[in-house]
Amino acid sequence: MSNSKSQSESESESDSIGYFLEDIEYHGRNERTVAAYRRVLRSFESFLEERFGKTPVEAEYRDCMAFVHDLRSNYTDSTVASYASYLNRYYGYLVRVGQHDENPMELVLEEMNESIESNPSRRDISLAEMRTFVETIRHPLHKAIVMTFLKTGIRSGELCNLDLIDLNLGHDGQSWHPRAQIAEKPDTLYISAEHSYGAESGGTVRRASNKRKRETTIPVDDELRRVLLRWLAIRPNVRSPSEPLFTSTADAWGRRITIDTIHHIVEQYAREYGWLRTGGGAAENVTPHYFRHFFTTHLRDRTGDRGVVKYLRGDVASDIIDTYTHNWNDRVRETYLEHIYSITDVESN
Template sequence: MSDDDSIAYFLEDIEYHGRNERTIDAYRRVLRSFESFLEVRFDTSPSEAGYRDCMAFVHDLRTEYTESTVASYASYLNRFYGYLVRVGRHDENPMELVLEEMNESIESNPSRRDISLPEMRSFVGTIRHPLHRAIVLTFLKTGIRSGELCNLDLIDLNLDHDAQTWRPRAQITEKPETLYVSSEHSHGAESNGTVRQASNKRKRETTVPIDDELKTALIRWLAVRPGSQSSSEPLFTGTVERWGQRLTIDTVHHTVERYTRAYGWLRTGGGAAENVTPHYFRHFFTTHLRDRTGDRGVVKYLRGDVASDVIDTYTHNWNDRVRETYLENIYSLT
């Protein structure tokens, strides 16, 4: 699906859902304007745009429109990216964070959900299914994105346990209890023998420590993981639909949202300030680990947000800096 097609398909989708022609024209005007803005300003496209690109567009809108109009146009982009996530064209909705920040700046009493560690522990305690528990704990313990989680292969995991029957990739062979997140996987491109359906948006590969809680959850999942016919051997595979096949972003989102809805953390019509989604778990990881460590650099490294010169420093000081800092400060969720 090209970028031009993604907008066209989205407009067709909202038409099928009963939007009138006037509303569809409004969406079309805003989305085409966004598309042109990205091409001229950043030489990029809607399917490749991230948080900063979206925020720059919103800032540009403020030079011409009232705050209420800007909020309306931002909601158009949010729905558009929600659609791209559902169809697997984008691994996360960059407008969710933009809207969170807009809400914080506009509302005198922002309603953004603030979940404490005890509350999150209680939520995690409701998840019994080995796959679902492993997915949620991987999100909460690593800050990984949905697409990056789906792209994980068995070789990206190194566990000091008999459950490991494979040889980890060279980058982590000497680093037990480690998860490797590649920066090379791109949507539509072949990697490790598989055409990827999601992109990893890291500036460079990241090695993330695994604590005892996450290790336990992964071992329990591996004990029941269906065999896969894929040569790449995905870490997370389907257990009902798509048996033994790599999980998709859509499946992961539906799985998480099933639990958050049942727990009262998600409702239809609720916005980014209210609903708890996989992207919120990344925010939770960032906020709580940063507050506990006081080290933004380490947290940015673990999120995959830092450039080569900084990341090299952390990688060379793995045991002395990143790993020790992480294991000393990572929160307990079970």
């Protein structure tokens, strides 16, 4: 590390930000880049102290989001994105050295990339076009995966982590007992907040993480219910204590589906349909991540209720989550079932 720093500067960096700057310099970042990181992180540090009386180590998602919002009033979108990436790397470092339990910038970046507002940078697919696309999918597993994405807006990792007990279809032929949280709520899907990559939960080591801070219960409408029942009729028997909802029907017969497999399935259909090409970016290609954007955009426009959509997406907002969780039948479920779009049954839409 350079010895040209003044004593006062060295002392001012004898903290988490200082150690992080040393780390990136040791890993080959040039002086100009380190200076840019220093400027942004020190600005963030001052913002937190003045606005919330917190240090960067104490900051949470809402604090980071507030800083990004403040940046937007002074900088272009591309500059804000760059500065947000600086914070993301900094918090990744804090997690790595054990100074922070999790990276609060991960969700901030996700929200920036999946803005609840209309995102003109993404391919604009109408409901009619999506219906035609889904008609090309015949395999019961593949259709169940795509329809679950389109009807719930969940992430790929969350879909992989679904177990049978996370689904209550209230069906006479249902051979499993749903978990307690949804045992009295037929036609409901439960998204856990517990599953983390590499950790054991539900009797199995998870290979994907659920990025939700709170559990979420999502209604299952008649259309998704039919698709899931069709899949369950052919679903391979498995000997896993966790009984995954979605399992492979190819090489890894009967094993829990993986994120890689999901991406392969979706991208195969998207490529054949002309919605994906090698080298195409998020503005052009349709991937599993796109379905979450589609769900957000179309359901928000139909309901006019951002709160319900944010709840279903699993976005972190304690006041929204608490209000809607305790008011399930009166607000979320009724709003969802009244406004959710139809994909395979046009007449009922």
